[in-house]
Amino acid sequence: MKTDIILAGVGGQGILSIATALGEAVLLENLYLKQAETHGMSQRGGAVVSHLRISGKPIASDLIPLGGADLILSVEPMESLRYLPFLKENGYLVTNTNPFINIPDYPEITLVMEKIRSLPHYVAIDADQIAKEIGNARTSNMVMLGAASPFIHIEFSKIEAGIRSTFERKGEAIVSMNMKALHAGRQFAEANR
Amino acid sequence: MQKHLLLGAEAVGQGAIDGGLSGVYAYPGTPSTEITEYIQGNPLAIERHIHRKWSANEKTAYEAALGMSYAGKRSLVCMKHVGLNVAADAFMNSAVTGVHGGLILAVADDPSMHSSQNEQDSRYYAGFAMIPVLEPSNQQEAYDMAYEGFELSERTGLPVMLRITTRLAHSRSGIVRREVKAQKELKLPNDLMQFVLLPAIARRRYNELLGKQTMLKELSDQSVYNQYIEGKDNHKGIVCCGIAVNYLNECYRDTVCPHPVIRVSQYPLPEKLLKRMNDECDEILVMEEGFPLVEEKLKGFFSNRIPVRGRLDGTLPRCGELNPDHVAKSLGKELKPGMTVPDIVANRPPAMCQGCGHIDAYQAMNEAMAKYGKGHVFSDIGCYTLGALPPYEAINSCVDMGASITMAKGASDAGLSPSVAVIGDSTFAHSGITALLDAVNEHAPVTVVISDNESVSMTGGQDSSAEGKIEDICRGLGVDPAHIRVIVPLKKNHEEMVRIFREELEYPDVSVIIPRRECLQRATRRKRNLSRE
Numbered sequence: 001m002k003t004d005i006i007l008a009g010v011g012g013q014g015i016l017s018i019a020t021a022l023g024e025a026v027l028l029e030n031l032y033l034k035q036a037e038t039h040g041m042s043q044r045g046g047a048v049v050s051h052l053r054i055s056g057k058p059i060a061s062d063l064i065p066l067g068g069a070d071l072i073l074s075v076e077p078m079e080s081l082r083y084l085p086f087l088k089e090n091g092y093l094v095t096n097t098n099p100f101i102n103i104p105d106y107p108e109i110t111l112v113m114e115k116i117r118s119l120p121h122y123v124a125i126d127a128d129q130i131a132k133e134i135g136n137a138r139t140s141n142m143v144m145l146g147a148a149s150p151f152i153h154i155e156f157s158k159i160e161a162g163i164r165s166t167f168e169r170k171g172e173a174i175v176s177m178n179m180k181a182l183h184a185g186r187q188f189a190e191a192n193r
Numbered sequence: 194m195q196k197h198l199l200l201g202a203e204a205v206g207q208g209a210i211d212g213g214l215s216g217v218y219a220y221p222g223t224p225s226t227e228i229t230e231y232i233q234g235n236p237l238a239i240e241r242h243i244h245r246k247w248s249a250n251e252k253t254a255y256e257a258a259l260g261m262s263y264a265g266k267r268s269l270v271c272m273k274h275v276g277l278n279v280a281a282d283a284f285m286n287s288a289v290t291g292v293h294g295g296l297i298l299a300v301a302d303d304p305s306m307h308s309s310q311n312e313q314d315s316r317y318y319a320g321f322a323m324i325p326v327l328e329p330s331n332q333q334e335a336y337d338m339a340y341e342g343f344e345l346s347e348r349t350g351l352p353v354m355l356r357i358t359t360r361l362a363h364s365r366s367g368i369v370r371r372e373v374k375a376q377k378e379l380k381l382p383n384d385l386m387q388f389v390l391l392p393a394i395a396r397r398r399y400n401e402l403l404g405k406q407t408m409l410k411e412l413s414d415q416s417v418y419n420q421y422i423e424g425k426d427n428h429k430g431i432v433c434c435g436i437a438v439n440y441l442n443e444c445y446r447d448t449v450c451p452h453p454v455i456r457v458s459q460y461p462l463p464e465k466l467l468k469r470m471n472d473e474c475d476e477i478l479v480m481e482e483g484f485p486l487v488e489e490k491l492k493g494f495f496s497n498r499i500p501v502r503g504r505l506d507g508t509l510p511r512c513g514e515l516n517p518d519h520v521a522k523s524l525g526k527e528l529k530p531g532m533t534v535p536d537i538v539a540n541r542p543p544a545m546c547q548g549c550g551h552i553d554a555y556q557a558m559n560e561a562m563a564k565y566g567k568g569h570v571f572s573d574i575g576c577y578t579l580g581a582l583p584p585y586e587a588i589n590s591c592v593d594m595g596a597s598i599t600m601a602k603g604a605s606d607a608g609l610s611p612s613v614a615v616i617g618d619s620t621f622a623h624s625g626i627t628a629l630l631d632a633v634n635e636h637a638p639v640t641v642v643i644s645d646n647e648s649v650s651m652t653g654g655q656d657s658s659a660e661g662k663i664e665d666i667c668r669g670l671g672v673d674p675a676h677i678r679v680i681v682p683l684k685k686n687h688e689e690m691v692r693i694f695r696e697e698l699e700y701p702d703v704s705v706i707i708p709r710r711e712c713l714q715r716a717t718r719r720k721r722n723l724s725r726e
Contacts, residue, residue: 040223040308
């Protein structure tokens with residue numbers, strides 16, 4: 001069992017909340033984990049990436065080698081493309097379709113989506129819209145985690161438990177909201193993979 | 194065994210707490226910040242009354258840690274690599290005084306300069322001061338070395354450097370904790386002259402330091418952290434420092450490396466292990482995160498031994514952090530990159546947050562400065578350094594903490610007029626105060642902008658040690674109170690700000706403009722915490 005994930009986004013979008021929930025799930029499964037994060041300057045609206053490695057055996061490198069990622073999970077469409085050299089030949093790209101535009105030369109979003117749709121394995125999901133429908137825009141990252149969950153080799157019930165333990169101290173309402181988001185994302189991915 | 198998911202930096206904090214820590218001293222700096230933040234939020238640290246407040250800068254932090262060591266207790270001082278430049282005076286001399294209670298200097302280097310002005314390698318400093326270094330290869334070792342480091346420090350009577358780099362500092366993995374040790378009791382040094390570096394005493398202490406070097410080398414040869422791993426293929430021997438061994442193992446994931454490997458995680462270098470490799474192998478490949486320190490040592494001046502490969506001969510890149518791909522390439526392995534990055538993907542550099550007060554201050558300053566042309570503004574280290582980038586292009590320097598004011602003064606001495614400094618509140622407290630005193634003493638016609646967001650923001654919103662004191666400090670240094678101008682950097686105040694900038698730029702002596710508005714990130718966090726309580 002081994003899943004190497006590139007988590008991508010823009011500083012401030014909270015990609016680490018996805019990593020935290022997965023980390024909790026990994027602990028529950030008694031798996032090994034290494035997760036290299038971006039802290040510091042890039043957190044101010046720059047491109048941020050986290051290398052998340054999960055395995056049944058001890059993990060050597062904190063970083064994923066080129067062509068080694070099973071999955072790119074991006075909360076921003078252009079950022080999902082930045083890490084293509086890391087994606088395995090049969091790897092999946094799962095991305096939110098909502099652009100985060102904080103630079104003057106952001107490309108035409110139609111071109112970005114065209115590139116994404118030209119990939120052999122992808123899930124493009126409007127996580128913000130789904131999160132809003134659920135009733136809390138802030139759950140969009142959990143929608144993304146749900147959308148990626150079919151491609152992560154951890155039992156889904158453990159990911160659910162990971163979410164529970166991440167949000168537990170914020171109360172049952174927040175837990176169930178995020179759980180709903182997780183399920184909605186997963187459902188979308190199953191239907192649109 | 195209960196595993197705890199910790200960043201490498203956090204593992205250092207937990208290891209120190211469990212190892213009997215009584216005080217951590219630090220100034221925030223990426224990638225070292227999380228060590229201290231972790232201790233600040235740790236229930237055991239709070240229960241044990243471990244000192245954990247931020248210091249004004251790395252020098253004051255180091256000295257306080259040394260004072261705690263003098264009093265017999267175990268102390269930890271944390272900083273980023275360039276912070277050690279600030280603390281270097283205390284650091285170098287602490288090797289001569291030696292320690293009493295164990296003292297660990299945790300220093301986090303930033304190869305590839307993710308968030309730094311340079312990628313200097315702190316191991317050189319340790320060699321310079323002649324003290325031991327521990328360089329963990331993973332999060333568990335980061336914990337273990339912080340835990341054990343105090344004893345190494347007390348046993349050798351020297352400060353111990355615990356050197357980590359960005360990748361380990363900011364990568365999370367499971368660690369297993371050990372039994373929590375008691376803190377040390379308050380106890381004066383046996384020799385009350387130990388810390389008095391008068392020349393006669395300093396010479397004696399220095400000779401003692403020199404005398405300890407043989408013991409340090411022996412400790413390195415025996416250390417469990419330095420290992421000679423057998424390999425059948427002697428055409429090449431590989432030396433891996435710190436985390437480099439992980440990248441090596443990544444290249445042999447389902448097999449084992451055929452070459453002999455030396456893991457180096459404790460310095461001074463384990464000479465016996467290295468001599469064996471030098472005798473038995475046809476060439477040596479050195480993988481180290483940072484400068485080619487070990488490679489240079491092995492090469493010697495005339496390179497007249499077996500070939501030594503690494504960063505100097507291009508086998509590995511000369512600069513930047515290592516990664517599994519660099520290491521694979523150095524072993525002659527083929528890389529298998531996925532698809533290329535499409536051309537449409539644009540760069541996304543960091544930027545000041547929308548609505549940030551620094552932006553309003555820069556917009557007013559730029560308008561007031563327009564008639565003088567570009568090139569008059571010296572700046573400093575913080576979020577506002579991003580004002581160098583478009584669309585602001587407002588500043589012309591970022592060198593070291595506090596340099597804005599002194600460089601503006603020097604340029605003004607040379608005849609540049611106006612000469613302006615832009616510095617943040619925390620950077621001002623760190624190293625700007627003495628700079629401002631220099632300017633005041635010579636009536637230098639500089640305009641100092643202290644862009645005050647009441648926070649150390651770039652590193653995540655820590656408390657600024659000058660909060661609420663800046664005007665008093667400026668007045669105390671002798672700045673004319675009529676020329677200390679506080680403004681609120683908001684769009685609606687733009688015209689007023691421009692007017693104030695214009696007035697002070699014309700003033701032929703030191704003036705200070707303080708645009709003050711709380712950091713947005715910090716305000717958001719504060720409100721979120723309030724709503725939680």
